[in-house]
Amino acid sequence: MIIFPAIDLCGGQAVRLFKGDFAQKTVYSDDPVSVALDFAAKGASHIHLVDLDGAKTGVRKHFDLIKEIKARTGLFAEVGGGIRAREDIEAYLSAGIDRVILGTKAAQDPEFIAELPAEVRERIAVGVDIKDGCVAVKGWTETSKLDVFTFCETIGRLGVRTVICTDISKDGAMQGASHELYRDISGKYDLDIIASGGVSSIDDVRKLRAMDLYGAVIGKAYYVGAVDLAQAIEVSR
Numbered sequence: 722m723i724i725f726p727a728i729d730l731c732g733g734q735a736v737r738l739f740k741g742d743f744a745q746k747t748v749y750s751d752d753p754v755s756v757a758l759d760f761a762a763k764g765a766s767h768i769h770l771v772d773l774d775g776a777k778t779g780v781r782k783h784f785d786l787i788k789e790i791k792a793r794t795g796l797f798a799e800v801g802g803g804i805r806a807r808e809d810i811e812a813y814l815s816a817g818i819d820r821v822i823l824g825t826k827a828a829q830d831p832e833f834i835a836e837l838p839a840e841v842r843e844r845i846a847v848g849v850d851i852k853d854g855c856v857a858v859k860g861w862t863e864t865s866k867l868d869v870f871t872f873c874e875t876i877g878r879l880g881v882r883t884v885i886c887t888d889i890s891k892d893g894a895m896q897g898a899s900h901e902l903y904r905d906i907s908g909k910y911d912l913d914i915i916a917s918g919g920v921s922s923i924d925d926v927r928k929l930r931a932m933d934l935y936g937a938v939i940g941k942a943y944y945v946g947a948v949d950l951a952q953a954i955e956v957s958r
Contacts, residue, residue: 722929722957723936725769725799725915726760726943726950728753728790730783732774737941743777749944757790763950767797769885769917769938775803776824781812788816801848801885807837814844822885824848827876828856828867834879846883846915847876851902873910883935887917900928907932926953 728735731743735750750756760768770790774782781803791798800813801822810821826833827847834842849869850857856867873884886906888899903916913935920926921942929937937957942948 722926722934723767723915724765724926724950724954724957725767725936725938726765727769727771727917727938727940728756729771729773729940730786730802733783733786735944736773737944738773743773753786754790754793757794757796760950761794761796764954765796765950767799767936768794769915770798770800770802771822772800772802776801777803779803779805779825781809784812784816787813787818791817799846799885801846810837810841810845814841820844820846820883822846822848824850827881828872831872831875831879834876834881839880842880843882845881846885847881849873849876849884849886849906851886851888870906870909873906873912877910877912881912883913883915885915885917885938887938888919900925900932903929903934904932907934921947923948923952923956926956930957 729737730753734748735753735756736746736748738746757768770787772783787800797819799820799822800818801824804821804823805826813821823845849872851869852864855864856869856872857864888902903914907914915936916929916934917938920937920939939948939953943950
């Protein structure tokens with residue numbers, strides 16, 4: 722299992738939101754590049770980057786900063802937030818980003834994925850952000866009527882392999898990951914699942930690793946010192 726330490730970008734800072742609420746934002750660093758370099762120093766091979774301002778507005782806001790993080794660290798970088806057009810995808814891939822995450826666009830227009838060239842589709846992940854059993858969109862500020870399992874079936878049919886699954890009720894709450902949810906999805910669909918939201922202890926990492934998931938995102942637990950990143954990476958192996 723791959724550990725994806727996360728940086729959520731808002732106003733040029735590394736922040737965390739509580740359950741996706743922009744009104745409950747905590748700033749952890751004014752220098753996201755330094756945070757990313759610390760990930761690399763602790764043994765990370767991958768990084769999960771989210772442009773929160775982009776997710777909310779639908780316009781890329783941290784493109785240059787994300788490019789700098791990728792260039793300075795050399796980590797495998799997946800990026801989400803505000804990516805709602807083909808030119809957004811191409812801009813990130815051309816800038817050296819390894820994987821682009823579609824959220825709102827995939828939920829509202831899944832056939833958009835089918836229209837992408839195969840070589841681009843291979844570098845796409847879909848964010849399945851869950852609120853009350855349905856898929857949330859627009860930086861989690863709105864909830865669609867799309868059932869999570871129906872959505873997973875649809876994107877799998879369209880050729881998407883990687884899914885980043887977040888239980889919003891757990892995100893930033895330090896209450897543990899939604900193990901049953903990940904077990905249900907991984908049991909139903911042939912997808913590479915990255916667990917996101919609520920990973921708050923080494924025990925969480927062990928349990929997710931035992932499910933043979935593809936990856937797990939670690940966010941707030943790193944910033945508050947609840948999880949030692951180097952230890953989590955070792956346990957995940």
